Amino acid sequence: MHGMFKIDARRLLCPLPVIRTQDRIKELQPGDELSVLCSDPGTLHDIPAWCRVHGHQVIESSTVDDEIHFLIRVC
Amino acid sequence: MLAAKVIMDQGVHVEGINFFTGFCVEGHTHAIRHKDKAKAKRNNALWVADQLGMKLHIIDVIEDYKNVVLNPKHGYGQHLNPCLDCKIFMVNQAQAWAWLEENDFDFILTGEVVGQRPMSQRKDTMPVIARESGADERLLRPLSALNLPETLAEREGWVDRAKLFGFSGRNRKPQMALAASLGITEYSQPAGGCCFLTDAKYASKLADLWQARGEREYEMDDIMLLKIGRHIRPRAGFKLIVSREEGENNYLEGYKKTFRNLYPVSHKGPLTLVDGESDENDLQLAARVVARYSQGRDADQVTVCIRETDGATREIDVAPLPPSEIPDAWHV
Numbered sequence: 001m002h003g004m005f006k007i008d009a010r011r012l013l014c015p016l017p018v019i020r021t022q023d024r025i026k027e028l029q030p031g032d033e034l035s036v037l038c039s040d041p042g043t044l045h046d047i048p049a050w051c052r053v054h055g056h057q058v059i060e061s062s063t064v065d066d067e068i069h070f071l072i073r074v075c
Numbered sequence: 076m077l078a079a080k081v082i083m084d085q086g087v088h089v090e091g092i093n094f095f096t097g098f099c100v101e102g103h104t105h106a107i108r109h110k111d112k113a114k115a116k117r118n119n120a121l122w123v124a125d126q127l128g129m130k131l132h133i134i135d136v137i138e139d140y141k142n143v144v145l146n147p148k149h150g151y152g153q154h155l156n157p158c159l160d161c162k163i164f165m166v167n168q169a170q171a172w173a174w175l176e177e178n179d180f181d182f183i184l185t186g187e188v189v190g191q192r193p194m195s196q197r198k199d200t201m202p203v204i205a206r207e208s209g210a211d212e213r214l215l216r217p218l219s220a221l222n223l224p225e226t227l228a229e230r231e232g233w234v235d236r237a238k239l240f241g242f243s244g245r246n247r248k249p250q251m252a253l254a255a256s257l258g259i260t261e262y263s264q265p266a267g268g269c270c271f272l273t274d275a276k277y278a279s280k281l282a283d284l285w286q287a288r289g290e291r292e293y294e295m296d297d298i299m300l301l302k303i304g305r306h307i308r309p310r311a312g313f314k315l316i317v318s319r320e321e322g323e324n325n326y327l328e329g330y331k332k333t334f335r336n337l338y339p340v341s342h343k344g345p346l347t348l349v350d351g352e353s354d355e356n357d358l359q360l361a362a363r364v365v366a367r368y369s370q371g372r373d374a375d376q377v378t379v380c381i382r383e384t385d386g387a388t389r390e391i392d393v394a395p396l397p398p399s400e401i402p403d404a405w406h407v
Binding site: 011013014015016018019022042045046049050052053054 | 132
């Protein structure tokens with residue numbers, strides 16, 4: 001049974017949203033999913049890049065009204 | 076990037092560590108200011124890691140780093156940049172060294188080059204970093220290794236010293252040539268500039284903050300706000316942070332419950348935070364400054380809203396302050 005988790009990184013500027021994502025994922029298990037809500041456009045590059053180098057998967061990303069949402073599967 | 080690539084090409088498993096001190100230039104202001112929308116918004120360390128296919132660990136050292144900024148044993152550089160203490164801190168037992176031990180790595184490598192920076196990358200100061208950090212002979216500088224004594228990684232044969240380099244001095248052309256030979260065509264700016272503490276204007280704002288508070292301390296929000304807006308101090312204990320454009324307006328909105336703030340309602344213009352104590356005369360002055368930087372700067376009167384931290388608002392009509400009545404000395 002995999003878990004569904006979320007963090008709110010709105011109003012944080014990069015690299016803080018990445019650090020929050022990184023630190024939360026350290027506590028999760030492979031297969032868990034983490035929803036990350038951001039407002040810094042820098043996350044559009046940084047969070048997918050961080051996931052790529054660590055082998056995690058961004059399974060959804062969307063931007064609505066300057067808010068950016070990522071859904072990450074922990075691998 | 077180059078140092079990591081050189082060692083990775085020798086078949087060594089390399090992972091990156093990037094320390095976030097709060098003073099890092101990249102990302103922040105670009106992300107805030109609308110006028111910078113066209114600029115690439117990316118963390119350069121992450122971009123490099125992505126290019127090299129290398130894991131990168133970003134470590135928040137904001138709290139621990141305060142002692143480096145406030146009490147640098149080896150002093151400051153040209154501004155408030157404690158470069159030598161900074162390098163020692165990052166390589167030392169509490170940071171990279173501890174990470175190395177926890178994660179079972181054998182040595183630390185950095186991209187330092189002898190003679191490249193006036194304070195932290197001199198032939199006499201680079202051994203100080205190795206010694207005072209505790210990393211000692213586990214610290215390898217692949218780009219400048221041939222100018223320095225052999226380290227453990229070379230002696231143990233983990234890396235081949237013959238394939239390391241002897242770069243020195245401020246000239247980046249040899250590194251650029253090496254980058255080209257390794258197929259690296261894009262890299263971040265090669266001559267420093269990644270730390271706000273090396274910036275004269277920023278350092279002046281930080282020094283002003285300490286002087287106004289009567290103590291050398293800071294919190295994360297303080298150092299963020301120093302990166303944003305015009306900072307105007309009409310008197311000790313009373314400073315205005317005036318946004319310069321829509322992106323900064325939006326960012327400063329996040330502080331409306333922390334600072335009394337003003338904004339024009341009859342015209343478009345800047346959100347302005349009031350830092351410190353302010354009486355009615357101060358608020359009149361603040362409103363006139365807001366009016367001066369609004370689109371009503373040439374109008375006879377501008378209506379300005381004063382918003383308290385609890386959300387209560389009131390409006391006043393003021394004449395914009397002429398530029399001649401804003402002395403240069405007020406601009407921090």
